[in-house]
Amino acid sequence: MAEGALVFYSEVDIGPTWRDALHHWMPDLDVRIWPDVGDPQEVRYVMVWKPPEGFFQAFPNLSLIVNLGAGVDAILARGDLPDVPITRVSDPHMSRMMASYVVFAVLRYYRDIPEFERAQRRSEWHYIHPREPDEFTVGVMGLGELGRRAAEELSRWGFRMRGWARSRHEIDGVETFAGPDELLDFLSALDIAVVLLPSTPDTRGMIDRTVLAGLPRGAKLINAARGDLIDEAALVAALDSGHIAEATLDAFQTEPLPADHPFWGMEQVLITPHLASIALPRSSAKQIAENIRRVDRGEALMHQVDPKRGY
Numbered sequence: 001m002a003e004g005a006l007v008f009y010s011e012v013d014i015g016p017t018w019r020d021a022l023h024h025w026m027p028d029l030d031v032r033i034w035p036d037v038g039d040p041q042e043v044r045y046v047m048v049w050k051p052p053e054g055f056f057q058a059f060p061n062l063s064l065i066v067n068l069g070a071g072v073d074a075i076l077a078r079g080d081l082p083d084v085p086i087t088r089v090s091d092p093h094m095s096r097m098m099a100s101y102v103v104f105a106v107l108r109y110y111r112d113i114p115e116f117e118r119a120q121r122r123s124e125w126h127y128i129h130p131r132e133p134d135e136f137t138v139g140v141m142g143l144g145e146l147g148r149r150a151a152e153e154l155s156r157w158g159f160r161m162r163g164w165a166r167s168r169h170e171i172d173g174v175e176t177f178a179g180p181d182e183l184l185d186f187l188s189a190l191d192i193a194v195v196l197l198p199s200t201p202d203t204r205g206m207i208d209r210t211v212l213a214g215l216p217r218g219a220k221l222i223n224a225a226r227g228d229l230i231d232e233a234a235l236v237a238a239l240d241s242g243h244i245a246e247a248t249l250d251a252f253q254t255e256p257l258p259a260d261h262p263f264w265g266m267e268q269v270l271i272t273p274h275l276a277s278i279a280l281p282r283s284s285a286k287q288i289a290e291n292i293r294r295v296d297r298g299e300a301l302m303h304q305v306d307p308k309r310g311y
Helices: 015-025 092-110 113-121 146-157 180-187 209-214 234-243 282-298
Strands: 005-012 030-033 045-049 062-069 086-088 136-140 162-165 174-178 194-197 219-223 244-249 269-271
Touching: 005 015, 015 030, 015 209, 015 282, 045 282, 062 282, 092 146, 092 219, 092 244, 092 282, 113 234, 136 146, 136 180, 146 162, 146 174, 162 180, 174 180, 180 209, 209 234, 234 244
Parallel strands: 005 030, 005 045, 045 062, 062 086, 136 162, 136 194, 162 174, 194 219, 219 244, 244 269
Antiparallel strands: none
16 A cells, blocks of 8 residues: 555646556555645655646655656756656557657658648649658657657668667667767758657757758658757748758647747648657556555666656
């Protein structure tokens, strides 16, 4: 039995669904859904996604923070973060969900679907002869759990695959590059660049004018990671000039995306509301319950975040 109560906070996730999933693995866990937190002194665990500033200060006896997602940049940037372990949700279904989004976005460009969508609006029968997948080079930036799965799935479709990360990785069917010195070489041959980097002090704003210029003219960009990785003004300029032909964007510097943002009016941009990969209660609850038990036993946690590295 857990040694205290758990408080759940998220404006986009469904609290009762998470409570039921946790009770499947820990029937006696006292799950409280914000704002009904009861006695804050009894709260030892929190499950959160972007809680309001000052949220953690209400709970003096915290021993575990569970971040409801793989990206932890928002929580690490807070001023009220207590000195307790933080874990992120690492769910095989999340990597499968991310891979499905990336495969969809790549196939949409590979099969020229945006061209056909525009032709339909013109009532025009516009034939483009299909190409073989090995005529297309796709590069994945970020080869962690989500990026590796996406690169492997795309490789199975027959695309020429490249991968880049800050450290060296080996992936079957993927030509890999590492570090700043190899970045421009990685970019130089891409038809499609897929951004799956974590948001860290080293990566924020990384997709800037220089990186975009390093892609071949007419390349496509897919960002299914974090909004602060991209210099949005530089991307707007690259899209306006045609250097970047198309973009699929799931994350933005400001969310929801403001109504007056230039991206909304660009027909070569597909916008989705930050849903490429989310934590799923049924498949994630077991890991969270196990970490609660480990905290209570004083054992090492699974998927613990290193604040210094940013993930």
